[in-house]
Amino acid sequence: MQEILVNQELIWLLTVIYDLGMALLLFRFFGKYGLYTAVILGIMLANLQGGKISELELFGYTFTASMGAILYSGIYFATDILNERYGKKEADRAVMLGFFANVAVMITLILSIQFKPSSLVGSAAEVHNSIVTLAGYSPAFVIGSLTAYLISQRFDVWFFHTIKSYTGESKLWLRNNLSTI
Numbered sequence: 001m002q003e004i005l006v007n008q009e010l011i012w013l014l015t016v017i018y019d020l021g022m023a024l025l026l027f028r029f030f031g032k033y034g035l036y037t038a039v040i041l042g043i044m045l046a047n048l049q050g051g052k053i054s055e056l057e058l059f060g061y062t063f064t065a066s067m068g069a070i071l072y073s074g075i076y077f078a079t080d081i082l083n084e085r086y087g088k089k090e091a092d093r094a095v096m097l098g099f100f101a102n103v104a105v106m107i108t109l110i111l112s113i114q115f116k117p118s119s120l121v122g123s124a125a126e127v128h129n130s131i132v133t134l135a136g137y138s139p140a141f142v143i144g145s146l147t148a149y150l151i152s153q154r155f156d157v158w159f160f161h162t163i164k165s166y167t168g169e170s171k172l173w174l175r176n177n178l179s180t181i
Helices: 008-048 072-086 088-112 124-135 139-167 172-180
Strands: 053-058 061-066
Touching (some): 008 053, 008 088, 008 139, 072 088, 072 139, 072 172, 088 139
């Protein structure tokens, strides 16, 4: 596939805008269920592309980053909106839905690679090998990723709620930024 965009920083910025924009659109059309969807899609896609490593140059420094990390912005954004609008319980629910959906996807992918590809369909082996690559992360990587997701998201939800108990309805910007840092 030919690369259309070559500026890595521009692609990064467009991906973040796309990710946050999708979370907003899902919220606009489906309310809290749209935000649940944003969290589930975000964590599944982040883990599927977590092994893709790229280099970005920002402010004269080169950063090596997993492309899965870009999608975490939408996950934090969605759980912060859930926490603000619907409360801590709904934000926690989204985190757990994302966790269990990701576990289900990984188990399904691992099971699917146990089937031998058809010798009758020319592309079957190529598709099989692609799925093996996606699902073939070491168990330590998968467990580490899921553990980091669960801990960071649960902390974000708790800290956002704790800050809100002190600030009330004002200072949303403070809750959002401090809980995500």
